[in-house]
Amino acid sequence: MNVRPFALLLWFPILIPAAAGLACRWMPSPKWIFRTVLATAAADAATAALLVWGTASGGRLFAASGWLFLDALSAFHLAVMSAVALFASVFSRSYFTAEESLHGFDRGRARQFGGLWCGALAALSLVLLSNNIGVMWVGIEATTLLTAFLICVRVTPESLEAMWKYLMVCSVGVAFAFMGTLLVASSAKRLGLEPMEMLLWTKLSENASAMGALPVKAGFLFLLVGYGTKAGLAPMHNWLPDAHSQAPAPVSALFSGFMLSAAMYCLMRILPLVEAATGRVGWAAHLLAGFGLLSILVAAAFIPFQKNVKRFLAYSSLEHMGVVAFGIGIGGAGAALFHTLGHSLAKSLAFFSAGRLGQDAGSYEMKTLGGSLKRGPLWGSGLLLAVLGLAGAVPFALFMSEFQILRAAMATAPAWVVVLFLSGLAVVFIGALHHAIGMAWGEAPSRSVPENGPFRPAAVETVLVAVMLILLTGLGLWMPGPLRQGLSAAAAVVTGAPSGLDAWSVWTGGPTP
Amino acid sequence: MKEAIELGLMALVLSDMALLGIGLLSTCIRIVAFQGVLLGLFSVAVNWGFLTPRVWILAAVSGLLKGVVYPLLLRRAVSDAGVQREIEPYVGPIPSVLAGIALFGASVWIGGRLPLTGAAEAGSRLIVSASLMTLLTGLFLVAARKKALTQTLGYIVFENGIFAFGVASVGEIPALVELGILLDAFVAVFVMGIAMYHINREFDHLDADRLNALKG
Structure with missing residues (x-):
């Protein structure tokens, strides 16, 4: 358990957001609060990048006499978290700026948002970085409260x-x-x-x-x-x-x-x-896979009948958490982790788009969001592509991971499990496609043009959507070598195997490179 | 000391039964305060013979939180909201007490089967059963009562059960972790208090069962 000075970086993802959250209580204006939130997320992302690079050469980092630690699994999750946090922090500024003219957004609410947002990031980092499973629990409970x-x-x-x-x-x-x-x-x-x-x-x-x-x-x-x-x-x-x-x-x-x-x-x-x-x-793994399968089926039963776009996306999260749990349970840990990444990207983009479109339409009912491609081309296409990605369409990252999980399931699980898994995914696919098409091209409800003028996104929003879509499709088409290695090492932690062999052979159809 | 512990555990189980049978909120809060003090004493009694500063600090902090701070917070919420009693709960007082007896039977049965080393060292299997009983009582209160206040009360009782279980079965978790857990529970009760304040202001009632606009 050698503590290197580099390992002191492990404190940063916890302490920086915690301090920033406190600082938000005294910020003079929403503008400064969003600057703080953004700076915190950027600092988090930079630290995470350094830490991921530090563990990429193999091995673990320890700090606080072994109470904080980072291995391939937590490094992977830290990277996903800091990416989502960065995107969402960038987005929160545009969202709440629009919110200001719609429902009002004063300093008090901005302080509440900034403080709790940064606090939640600190608590999530605590979950990922603590070696002590008691402290890990404290972190999870803290995220609920914050x-x-x-x-x-x-x-x-x-x-x-x-x-x-x-x-x-x-x-x-x-x-x-x-x-x-x-x-x-x-x-x-x-x-x-x-x-x-x-x-x-x-x-x-x-x-x-x-x-x-x-x-x-x-x-x-x-x-x-x-x-x-x-x-x-x-x-x-x-x-x-x-x-x-x-x-x-x-x-x-x-x-x-x-x-x-x-x-x-x-x-x-x-x-x-x-x-x-x-x-x-495989006692515990099978149990987890069972809960995962049940989640997929429950989501499949609810998704086709959803009326509200955010509820639909929430049920889709239920489905995807089910897919991750199922993937881990049946021995496709590498693919399940890749699925986590793809889902985080696609789902945050979907919520961003739905949020801005809903602000514009004044409602989150999917009926009122019809024709969104025409009304808000940027967020309309963001929502369409993100939902297609979530449904598991080619060529998005989630298709690749679902396909690999399916292969793993066919190799290890009984036929009826594979059939249930596939039919759940199929129902979700059809339901999601139906919703996506309705929102993108469906008939727009006859309503007056909103008084605050046409719905025009800022340049930063265009960049945000473009970056997220490039990541989402890029990862579906090509997997960079370092990511492949990182996923393999993280999967090895989950399977408890000394090397990622069994997870990885499922993933590539061959032994570890 | 063993007799004292067993007496305390009996009192814990009886207080659970009382919580199930009584609808008057101020009495329920007093009972929860009693449980808190009892648990503080309990963690000292179980560790009798090797009383380190850690034991005293944790006992003092938990006794203070569960016995004094939570009841004060709840009492404040009661007077703010003007709620006196649980009217027409999903499960009435007599079926609740009957359910309590069933829960106790289940706790004794499970307590006898869990292969735990800590409880045996402390001298009594009753510890595990009593803590499970408290835990299940809390869960029952969360599920079967309509007022947001009683649900919060149920959450505290549930936490009490887990606390007792931890003292009985594990013992020497690092103090830092235990303080973190107590802090979390405290913040949880505090946040629930603020939430109740907002609910009461927005809806003019504290009936969790009438919070039913979101469906499907």
């Missing part, structure tokens, strides 16, 4: 209702995960670790096969329900459509784009411990 009031930055009866449901369901759900953490800790007692080291993931994973199988199994059930609630897996997903539909668009993007993935990350951390303790028979 983001609750982001849902009702604009206080309406509906947003309050969504916030209360989110707060209750996720607090109680995540408390289950703590119960699970306690059970894992109690089964780790026999390892004879020092109290200070007892909950450290690196220590646990070194000795996981010596942990008691039965309490670990009981613990995993609690952890699956707990973190599964926060990740939005069915049947614990009830809070998700309400919260996503009521939150302001940048917040929905952060929720869907990364907060769900952060909870999924916690399950990915726990999974190899449980698998090692239960003798690597």
Whole structure:
């Protein structure tokens, strides 16, 4: 556990946003708050880039006497998070500037947004960087508490209702995960670790096969329900459509784009411990795959009947979290991680576009968003392409990952599972396509032109959409070597394999390069 | 000391039953405060014989939070909202107490089966059962009551159960982690308090069951 000065960078993604969040409480105007938010996200992204580069040469970074650490899995998630946070921070400025003329956005609300937004970023980083599974839990619970009031930055009866449901369901759900953490800790007692080291993931994973199988199994059930609630897996997903539909668009993007993935990350951390303790028979992995499959099917049952675009996108998140869980469970960890990346990009773009179009139309009902390609060509095409990407159309990144997960499933899972998985994806595809076509080319409702003139996006918004679309399609067509290596190393952490062999052979159809 | 612990656990289970049977909110808050103090004492009693500063600090912080701070916050919310009692809950008081008996049976059964080392060291399997009972009671209150206030109360009781379970089964989690957890729970109750304030102001009531505009 050698601590290099470089490793002190591990503190940055936690401390910078936390300090910035506090600073937002005293900022004089919304302008300064958005500058702070943007600077924080940029600093986060720069740190993440350095840290990813630092772990790319292999190995792990430790700080705070081993309590903070970074390996391939957390580095990958940190990179995804900082990208989503950067995009969403850029977008939040345009969104709330438009919001100002629509519903008003004063200094108090800007302070609330800035403080909680930066705080949520700090908490998410804490989840990713902590080696101690107790502190990881503290981070997840902190994200719930910090983001609750982001849902009702604009206080309406509906947003309050969504916030209360989110707060209750996720607090109680995540408390289950703590119960699970306690059970894992109690089964780790026999390892004879020092109290200070007892909950450290690196220590646990070194000795996981010596942990008691039965309490670990009981613990995993609690952890699956707990973190599964926060990740939005069915049947614990009830809070998700309400919260996503009521939150302001940048917040929905952060929720869907990364907060769900952060909870999924916690399950990915726990999974190899449980698998090692239960003798690597796939008990925990199959359970996770089952929840994933159920989520896909539930999403497929709801998506075709959605009327509100943000609720539709929320159910799509349920589907994609299901795909990730399913992918990990059936042994396609590399593809599942790639899916996380693709989903984060596509879903945040979809929420950005839906948010701006909805602001323009004055409603998020898909009926009123008809003809959006004509009315707002930039955001209209952003929404169309993002939803196509989410549906799994060629040539977007999500098609590639879903295809690889399907191949993994055909190699390992029974036929009926593959059939259910495929039919779920097919229903979602048709439903999403129907919604996307309706919004893009459908008949626009007859309404007067909004009084604040034609809907013209700023230059920065054009760049944002272009960059996100290039990433989304580019990754579908070509996978850069470093990303491939990073995914392979991260998948190896999830599968608990010394090298990423079994995950990677599924991914490429051959051994690790 | 073992007798004292067992007596305390009995009191914990009885207080759970009382929470299930009583609809008057001010009484429920008093019972939750009693549970908080009891849990603070409990964490000292379980560690009797090797009382480190860590044990005292955690016991003091948790006792103070659960026994004093939460009840004050809740009492304030009650007087702000002018809510006195839980009227027409989904499950009435007598079925609730009957459910409580069933929950206790389930807790004893599960408590006997969980292979935990910590509880055996502390001398009583009753610890695990009582903590599970408290946890399930909290969950029941969250699910079966309509007022946002009672749901918050249920969340606190649920947290109490987990706290008791942690003291009983694990013991020596690093103090930093435990303080983080207490802080999280405190902020959760605090945030729920603010949320209730907003709900009460916007809707003029605190009935969580009437928050039902979002569907599908």
